Amino acid sequence: MNAEDISAIKALLSTPKHIVIVCHKNPDGDAIGSSLGLYHYLKQYNHNVQVITPNTYPDFLKWVPGENHILKYDTQTEQSAALIAAADILFTLDFNAYHRTGTMAPALEASKAIKILIDHHQAPDDYATYMYSDVNICSTCQMIYHFIDMLNDTVLIGPEIATCLYLGIMTDTGSFRFRSTSSTTHRIIAELIDRGADNAAIHNDVYDTNSHNRLQLLGCALTNLKIHPEYRTAYITLSQDELYKFDYKKGDTEGVVNYALSLNNIIFAAIFIEDRQEGIIKISLRSKGKFSVNEFSRAHFNGGGHNNAAGGKSEISLEATVEKFISILPSYKDVLNDE
Ligand code: 5GP
Ligand code: MN
Secondary structure, three states: OOHHHHHHHHHHOOOOOEEEEEEOOOOOHHHHHHHHHHHHHHHOOOOEEEEEEOOOOOHHHOOOOOHHHOEEOOOOHHHHHHHHHHOOEEEEEOOOOHHHHHHHHHHHHHOOOEEEEEEOOOOOOOOOOEEEEOOOOOOHHHHHHHHHHHOOOHHHOOHHHHHHHHHHHHHHOOOOOOOOOOHHHHHHHHHHHHOOOOHHHHHHHHHOOOOHHHHHHHHHHHHOOEEEHHHOEEEEEEOHHHHHHOOOOOOOOOOOHHHHHOOOOOOEEEEEEEEOOOOEEEEEEEEOOOOOHHHHHHHHOOOEEOOOEEEEEEOOOHHHHHHHHHHHHHHHHHHHOOO
């Protein structure tokens, strides 16, 4: 985002507007944190602001300041569609292609609003009027901080914005341990604490609210873990029946794939989760080092994301999906052993 874009956006925001903020389907901490962080910022300028998510999000995000004002497109479609159609400005956060918003995509495509994209995923589509895209930044929440900074407004960051932005930086960096965590990230985090983010409380609210069933489901996932040392690869499966057995709730499988990646000498990890309702196998891929799961997912599983964290899906059975995955590994043997 250059100085010209910033002054154009500044001028745009200098009078009250109808603004809608949207994020990707199945919102995570970064999607919710960036949307609500920006929401609290724009509210201070008396804009009419609404956050709309394509669908709901896990219970461990149902405490974030402002979360109770979010509209969900799948269950509040009419109201959401009307607001999108009437918006002057549409912020699209933490995704860069309309299809990532599921059934909300046609409403976004039809919108005549000025579109501002802020996102850190690879290969953005070309739909935005103003685009702030940077794959080297750990989280969209950090980009919202930079965005507010470019508008010379960090003084407006109070406890609510600080909490929202801390949340997404924390979740997208695996609590500040992934390679995307820079010294700048830590400096911003320090400032967010100074501006009122209660770091210990945020960690507690997100990570220490497990149900007994969720831990049992994790036990099941770890029992299903398989390792292919010759490809430095490990994967986990969870069938729909296993999810039912442990009373699966949205968000219960978040982070489980990282256990596979934590194994000694493993640099490529996957989890395959059966979703009978959608008729798909949801796939999460993680890697360490140069091996790009973004490219792997784009090539084989209809998805994408970042170099070291990507998602995808498959429309064949769980067993057939795993078989396909294993059959692809030999063609990556050299790359996977070249780390
Ligand atoms: P997760 O495995 O946690 O669902 O996703 C990992 C990363 O890849 C996230 O940043 C997510 O936004 C992205 N991602 C997940 N699924 C897809 C997909 O189907 N397509 C694309 N382009 N990105 C995805
Ligand atoms: Mn993100």
